[in-house]
Amino acid sequence: MDADRREVRELNGRVVVVTRPGTTESVPFVLAGVVVGSLVLIPDSSAARTLGAELAEGNPLEIAAVDPKGRLACTAIVQRYRTDPHELHVTDPGFFHLRNDRSAFRVAMVVPVHLVVATETAAESAVGTSIDLSSAGLLARVDLACDPGSPVFASIHLPDGNLIAVGTVVGAADQRVRVRFTQVDPAGSGRLAAHLRRAEIEQMRTGEAA
Amino acid sequence: MSTGGRPVQVTVAFETSRGAVALSASILKRTAGGVVLRFEPRRTYSGAAGTVTALLARVDGTSHALLMRPVDVPGRLLPDGGREVTFAFLARSDATTAFLGALGG
Numbered sequence: 193m194d195a196d197r198r199e200v201r202e203l204n205g206r207v208v209v210v211t212r213p214g215t216t217e218s219v220p221f222v223l224a225g226v227v228v229g230s231l232v233l234i235p236d237s238s239a240a241r242t243l244g245a246e247l248a249e250g251n252p253l254e255i256a257a258v259d260p261k262g263r264l265a266c267t268a269i270v271q272r273y274r275t276d277p278h279e280l281h282v283t284d285p286g287f288f289h290l291r292n293d294r295s296a297f298r299v300a301m302v303v304p305v306h307l308v309v310a311t312e313t314a315a316e317s318a319v320g321t322s323i324d325l326s327s328a329g330l331l332a333r334v335d336l337a338c339d340p341g342s343p344v345f346a347s348i349h350l351p352d353g354n355l356i357a358v359g360t361v362v363g364a365a366d367q368r369v370r371v372r373f374t375q376v377d378p379a380g381s382g383r384l385a386a387h388l389r390r391a392e393i394e395q396m397r398t399g400e401a402a
Numbered sequence: 403m404s405t406g407g408r409p410v411q412v413t414v415a416f417e418t419s420r421g422a423v424a425l426s427a428s429i430l431k432r433t434a435g436g437v438v439l440r441f442e443p444r445r446t447y448s449g450a451a452g453t454v455t456a457l458l459a460r461v462d463g464t465s466h467a468l469l470m471r472p473v474d475v476p477g478r479l480l481p482d483g484g485r486e487v488t489f490a491f492l493a494r495s496d497a498t499t500a501f502l503g504a505l506g507g
Contacts, residue, residue, distance in 0.1 A: 309458075343460065343465040343467035345413075345422070358458070359467055377492070378492070
């Protein structure tokens, strides 16, 4: 499998956006699953009204989803649409193309991280592991009480030594904390770039996208 | 230094051979390219010269996160047993300008 292709089953239960090609009009659906060559999408009532005639059999639709790794998209053809219950079946292209339009490519990298977050009243500190990492930030599995917007210190234990960075918490839920770096220790940024590049090449070689 | 009559409290974090350390400190004054921090007795800064150190702060609701290095460790011993340590920011940036501006003075 190419590095820019993702199994659609990863997105089951996720909200996806359906757009008629050539337009900017997008409506939300939930991807319910894959049934014998079809993607099954469940729209809400407003989605059905908005698309209306576009749901006719044979029409092409753009389907896109945003997940933590980037924007995923594919083109599919309407097979049928029924209203009781509301259900849209489209051709299953077998994959979503990964359109990673982020400024920094994220790679899956599991290394120990130590985060310190300053709250309004005190500092919270915890050790965890990274889930993914880029030159612009990281996602860590760590038990740390914090709110988006909190300033954060990150000590990332790369195989060839620690990397120090500071930034802002941009998301925290279910023992996962996402950090956007605002400054990386310049002494370590070159090592980080080298690790990311190696990991990216390895993922492309093995076909495992981050 | 103070905002609204209260000393500006910050968190200082840095890496040691035994892992990351977080300390609270208060800002005594700003310098052209850094700050002078006051650490409480028994919670003084233990980083070596040149240790890359994070300053985390919320000033008037705005978050600040900056990297700096100590320039005079172990710093000056204060009468109450605390220590005064001067730090220089690693780089001048919009973030340092915003932080120093938030401190006023």
